[in-house]
Amino acid sequence: MATEDLKTHIEELLNILGDKVTAEELEKEFRRFLEYGVPIEQAKKTLLKKHGVSSNYQDRTLIVDLQPNEKNVHILAEVLSINKKHATVRGKTREIYYGLLRDESGTIPFTAWKDLEIEKGDVIEVTNAYTREWQGNVQLNFGDRVKIEKKEMEIPTSEPKSYKIKDLHPGIGSVELEGVILEVERRNVDVNGEEKTVFSGIIGDETGKTPFTAWYDFNLKKEGRYKIKGGYIKSWRGIPQLVFDENATVEELDVEGSVPTPIRRVPLHILVEDGGAFDVEIEGTVIELQQGSGLINRCPECNRVLINGECKIHGAVEGIEDVRIKCIVDDGTGAASISFNREQTEKLIGKKMEEIKEMSEGEFLDEIRDKILAHPLRIRGNALTDSFGVTFIPREVVIVERNIVDETFKLQEKLEGLQ
Amino acid sequence: MRRETAWRVFAGEYLDSTLEIKGDGAKTPSYVVTPLGAKVNRLFIVGVLTDVENIVEGGDFIRAHLSDPTGVFTIYSGQFQKEVTEKLSTIEVPSFVALVGKIRTYTPEDSGTLYVSIRPETVYEVSAKIRDNWILETAWRTKERIEAFLEATKMNEPNARELEKLGYSRALSQGVIAAINHYPMISVDRYIDMIQDALAYIKPMEEEEGFIETEVEKPKDEGAKDSNEVEEKILEVIRGEEGEDGVSWETIIERCKTKGIKPEVVEEALNSLMDKGLIYEPVLGIIRTT
Numbered sequence: 001m002a003t004e005d006l007k008t009h010i011e012e013l014l015n016i017l018g019d020k021v022t023a024e025e026l027e028k029e030f031r032r033f034l035e036y037g038v039p040i041e042q043a044k045k046t047l048l049k050k051h052g053v054s055s056n057y058q059d060r061t062l063i064v065d066l067q068p069n070e071k072n073v074h075i076l077a078e079v080l081s082i083n084k085k086h087a088t089v090r091g092k093t094r095e096i097y098y099g100l101l102r103d104e105s106g107t108i109p110f111t112a113w114k115d116l117e118i119e120k121g122d123v124i125e126v127t128n129a130y131t132r133e134w135q136g137n138v139q140l141n142f143g144d145r146v147k148i149e150k151k152e153m154e155i156p157t158s159e160p161k162s163y164k165i166k167d168l169h170p171g172i173g174s175v176e177l178e179g180v181i182l183e184v185e186r187r188n189v190d191v192n193g194e195e196k197t198v199f200s201g202i203i204g205d206e207t208g209k210t211p212f213t214a215w216y217d218f219n220l221k222k223e224g225r226y227k228i229k230g231g232y233i234k235s236w237r238g239i240p241q242l243v244f245d246e247n248a249t250v251e252e253l254d255v256e257g258s259v260p261t262p263i264r265r266v267p268l269h270i271l272v273e274d275g276g277a278f279d280v281e282i283e284g285t286v287i288e289l290q291q292g293s294g295l296i297n298r299c300p301e302c303n304r305v306l307i308n309g310e311c312k313i314h315g316a317v318e319g320i321e322d323v324r325i326k327c328i329v330d331d332g333t334g335a336a337s338i339s340f341n342r343e344q345t346e347k348l349i350g351k352k353m354e355e356i357k358e359m360s361e362g363e364f365l366d367e368i369r370d371k372i373l374a375h376p377l378r379i380r381g382n383a384l385t386d387s388f389g390v391t392f393i394p395r396e397v398v399i400v401e402r403n404i405v406d407e408t409f410k411l412q413e414k415l416e417g418l419q
Numbered sequence: 420m421r422r423e424t425a426w427r428v429f430a431g432e433y434l435d436s437t438l439e440i441k442g443d444g445a446k447t448p449s450y451v452v453t454p455l456g457a458k459v460n461r462l463f464i465v466g467v468l469t470d471v472e473n474i475v476e477g478g479d480f481i482r483a484h485l486s487d488p489t490g491v492f493t494i495y496s497g498q499f500q501k502e503v504t505e506k507l508s509t510i511e512v513p514s515f516v517a518l519v520g521k522i523r524t525y526t527p528e529d530s531g532t533l534y535v536s537i538r539p540e541t542v543y544e545v546s547a548k549i550r551d552n553w554i555l556e557t558a559w560r561t562k563e564r565i566e567a568f569l570e571a572t573k574m575n576e577p578n579a580r581e582l583e584k585l586g587y588s589r590a591l592s593q594g595v596i597a598a599i600n601h602y603p604m605i606s607v608d609r610y611i612d613m614i615q616d617a618l619a620y621i622k623p624m625e626e627e628e629g630f631i632e633t634e635v636e637k638p639k640d641e642g643a644k645d646s647n648e649v650e651e652k653i654l655e656v657i658r659g660e661e662g663e664d665g666v667s668w669e670t671i672i673e674r675c676k677t678k679g680i681k682p683e684v685v686e687e688a689l690n691s692l693m694d695k696g697l698i699y700e701p702v703l704g705i706i707r708t709t
Contacts, residue, residue, distance in 0.1 A: 269424070269588035272421070287541075332425065332427040333424060333560075334588065335424055335425065374543070376552065389422040402552060408555060412615070412618060418565060418611055
């Protein structure tokens with residue numbers, strides 16, 4: 001075997017074994033196995049076992065390969081984060097633990113129904129876990145049968161891969177990203193009873209924008225341009241988010257002038273397939289109005305919509321009047337449900353709430369039908385995913401006035417190109 | 420369960436479909452795959468509602484036809500879509516309507532033929548401008564499918580993954596591959612012609628509504644108003660004469676002559692009325708209103 005190849009294998013083993021054994025020692029042992037004609041993979045397995053790493057290690061699944069609805073999942077991972085929250089299940093309050101795991105291939109969110117006594121930085125071997133699809137992504141669940149064993153080893157970090165913001169998606173384990181800090185703010189947060197300082201904001205490049213969270217003070221300045229190496233991608237309801245901590249390297253780049261960060265225009269199928277997006281623009285047709293459009297009353301305590309004058313939580317209350325339009329926007333490649341708030345509704349209909357209040361419910365619905373139903377809209381905002389599909393949270397909306405004649409000519413020209 | 424996309428497909432393409440991917444009911448939906456690979460469970464259509472008839476006494480089950488520039492969608496609506504059924508029965512025909520609906524298929528016993536129709540979910544009246552918008556949008560989407568199809572045929576082994584990489588949606592990528600495997604021959608030219616025919620529909624309506632702003636086009640605009648009056652007059656003539664069996668072309672020309680309308684003007688107006696779906700030709704040379 002070429003010395004180069006041997007070196008790669010030794011390095012791989014050392015990455016897993018840490019400082020349990022020296023490189024020289026390992027190489028000597030490895031060479032002996034090879035001299036006796038033991039196949040390489042078998043030799044590696046045996047050496048790992050000899051130095052205290054479970055032989056199962058080789059049978060584990062890489063995080064990147066996990067699919068939804070797998071049983072008996074076996075992985076080896078480092079705990080990137082773990083948090084506790086309370087959830088009410090069938091009337092009982094229970095504690096749930098959730099967080100993010102990583103291995104050399106990527107990251108995956110997990111949920112556990114009991115305290116597993118693990119903390120950030122631990123390396124664990126997980127057996128008998130199962131996966132589900134949650135908000136468009138694979139999630140790992142630790143049920144009753146799960147076995148978790150702490151390991152004294154390190155999980156190698158793969159060399160960060162360079163990404164553009166539009167290509168970020170949950171599950172990426174080691175990212176290199178170059179971009180401009182568009183917003184940044186310092187916050188103090190409570191992490192399992194301990195106060196920590198985080199820096200969160202928005203970073204953009206020429207392909208889009210994404211929220212970020214830094215768990216370490218890199219002295220990030222607004223409008224500064226940085227190369228961030230060694231972050232990972234976390235998902236919040238399908239929106240990818242860049243997270244990095246003291247293990248990352250951040251280099252300030254000396255670039256003159258501002259960098260344009262245009263709003264990314266996406267066809268709706270991208271949102272359906274990726275599960276979410278941050279600050280993007282869509283264009284689609286309002287194909288259906290949904291129940292709950294029109295004048296509504298909200299609870300003054302919690303903002304919930306009152307049903308027959310009652311709030312689900314606070315009972316009979318004096319409601320605050322509001323108006324909204326709930327609808328389905330579809331561009332022929334995908335669909336999203338959208339709820340337009342008072343300001344947006346007023347703009348779309350061209351009437352103030354006071355005027356709308358003068359109208360009967362029927363008149364108002366007719367008005368919506370006339371003005372926006374079957375009309376194309378251009379909308380800017382964030383896309384989220386739940387089990388019903390994509391919900392788009394609009395920030396800005398305009399009715400698209402197409403120049404039909406121009407577009408017809410354009411299309412006719414393209415058709416000639418196809419023939 | 421995720422919401423199914425409302426595809427934009429011309430009637431001509433939809434009716435060419437002979438492939439159905441059957442789901443097992445509630446959890447996995449069924450799809451009709453068109454020759455260009457639209458993998459359709461739901462559609463959004465804007466067209467001319469030309470007729471609505473009760474198939475069952477009492478009006479519980481109706482059949483309606485929705486025409487676009489390339490063909491006619493058949494709509495069946497029953498008691499499970501009571502609201503839509505009622506709505507369809509009250510809309511005056513002909514009118515422009517928008518419809519969101521699910522695929523509906525029927526294969527008679529002992530035949531391999533697939534008949535595709537639509538079960539409506541929502542229906543509402545719209546303006547001519549919205550109809551033009553839909554034709555344009557559907558034309559773009561159809562062109563996109565043609566391109567996806569051409570890309571796939573260029574591959575050594577056509578596969579959905581490579582198509583997705585080119586930017587086509589997952590559903591379309593899968594649909595195109597399913598179509599290539601099922602349809603023995605797919606004529607791209609047929610669909611390019613279909614798009615062009617559909618686009619030709621857009622302009623006259625434009626002029627009528629005064630959308631064209633250039634100076635040169637203005638006289639035409641007025642002409643359109645004149646021809647509207649003529650069309651109205653001719654419609655009156657047809658309605659007065661048609662009875663059960665319609666009225667012959669010659670009779671219309673004859674009657675119009677007495678009203679001072681020249682034959683060539685009548686002929687042009689009849690063509691225009693037909694385009695608008697206001698009249699049709701049940702037998703060659705015989706005209707009826709819809």
